Amino acid sequence: MQLKSSASKAAPLAGALALAVSGALGSLGAARPVRAGGWSVEQSTLIYREAQRVNVVEPVIQLSRLLPGDKRFGLRYTYDSMSGASPNGVAAADRAQTYTSPSGNAYGAAAGEFPQREFRDWRQALALDWEQPIAERTVALLGASASLETDYLSLGASATVKRETASRLGTWSAGLSLSSERVSPEGGFKKPFSAYGTASDDEIAASDSKIIVDGLVGYSQVLNRHWVADLNLGLGRDAGAMTEPYKGLGVVDAAGGHRGAVYESRPDSRLRTTVDLHNRVHLGRDIVHAGLRWYGDDWGVSALTGELSYWFKPESFFGLEGWTLRPQVRWSRQSAADFFRIALVEGRDIDLAGAPLVEHASADFRLDAMTAWTLGLRVEAPLGPASRWNLKVERYLQSGDGSPDEAVGAQRALDLYPELEVWMATVGWSWTF
């Protein structure tokens, strides 16, 4: 039996009744129906700014569609435009430093400052995902991704299976992802511990690659009507070209005096473990998210991150119906990698002829011990019946020990940790049709 629908010539009564009904339903209103099988589009733009250093503009567009049979299709495209100056890895020294970039440009840093290399790059990334039920209470998610930069190509694939328990209060998930990255740095890969940033560097390979494998097992449980907890365990292994092709580290004499710089060297594999506990607590209208994450790897890096966010729906207070305000704080503390060095010390880490006495070394401050705070606020509000906008502003502050015990001689007079401050703003909108 089909409903007959006819084009309206004049429908004064239907329209007037609709108006009268909406009056009778009052502030409660009629529920806004959700349309079947529609598309949803999300667009957002991230603006990332490190003080005095890097600027990134990253627009993202994401499309998804729910299909008959509980299937869902998603596509995400990202374009990054990056410019600015990036630390070359060498720490501040007691005298001025000068280097030549692989493209032949000279740059340097005054005494006590961290040398930074100008750069400009772009990145494009495409990710596809597909979700579909494969058995009762069981869903499979498949993903494929590609990312391209001028000197970098990454291809990846992932598969995850999620299964709800019979009570539907618990969900198991297990996933595996694999990606292959190929790096073709300008000027090629250089011999570890060879002289850094000179016009005639020793190239050992034009490009190199690495394989990244990650496994994840998780369980999510509705503990009661207010509390949902997720526990995820991850194990990952990276193998291949782990050394950063553009990073150097300084060499100092026993008195801490700057002698030059050499290319860094990292192990060619890394085994990573993560344990992530996340809680969502519904307090009637508002929601609190609280998470704790532990990370450890066989490079000696371990990190603990705590995160707290409050999803505040202010409608009854200020008439902001449909708005969500989400203040957020994240704290993270990390230990240094075993092979992290502020600089190589002659006679201890490298001999006077330039032969390394250590197997690996890097001065990349991302491998140093540090503490980071992120404070953020996200606002989301309706823009129309099927559209919403959002704005997120975050401030990230990373600090470390500027006077580490390993500093020798003249280094002790320097601030050896480049404090990092980043502002991030994301503006976005979503639309369903």
Place this chain on the structure above:
Amino acid sequence: MDAPALQPAGPGWVHRFEAFAGPCELLVEGLPRWAAEDAARLVETEALAVEARWSRYRDDSQVGRINAAAGGAAVVVDEETAAAIELAAQAWRLSNGLFDISSGVLRRAWNFAPGARPPRPEAVEELLPLVGWGKVDWDPAARRIRLPAGMQIDLGGLGKELAVDRAAGRLAAAGLGAHALVNFGGDLFALGPRLDGRPWRVGLDDPAASGRRAAGGLDLASGGLATSGDARRHVLQAGRRLGHVLDPRTGWPVPGAPSSVSVLASTCTQAGLLATLALLQGARAEAWLAEQGVAHEVLRPDPVGN
């Protein structure tokens, strides 16, 4: 209220309960049991609250108090009741008196039981002075209503449809209605499609064989659906079937009325008002619905009349 008794239904849950003298249900998908229980509690609470507020069989209900005070002092009603009465008043005006919540008194003259005979014309004449919203003293601003002696109002049909919309509104506000269908005795509102994106399949009762089998079904992904009419009630006159739908202006059945009209609209309440008014158009029901430009289904009785 204790935890509502939910039953699994496909990738979701169904909660069944009795209200408005009939079966009611909530179908939800994509929610864990505890959230579906919250949804069920919201919907059942809303249904029972509306029923208690507007039941004409309860002396303590708003409608019971209004009817009991007919011919006496004015009654001040609560805000929800005032909104429903004002909607009825506007529907009465817009329909030139065809939709009338005071028409229930006519049932005293008419007996629609199987085999019943039509009343004497005088019996209907006697009741007509007690019917007609125009005789009611209604002040919407002050929420004051006063019925002349002997008159009564009935928010039954309208109340059920308003309850469907209100329950759906509560589900949406609680974020529980992405995939939900509220069904109070055949008056429905779908807040969204099923979890897999397909519409809900709604079975329609065949009025000629009511309760025995579904006449068919229709797909509802979102919006309201209401049905007016009941073919079990009719009166035979000289072997000819008289309609069961009484015109409040004449007190007699509307000639040529369909046995049932189903209408789809953006709210269940609007669908219900349009369905009732279409029924009152009699033989013109289909043409009138076409003029309104709403999706509809009209069923007509077997011409032999049974």
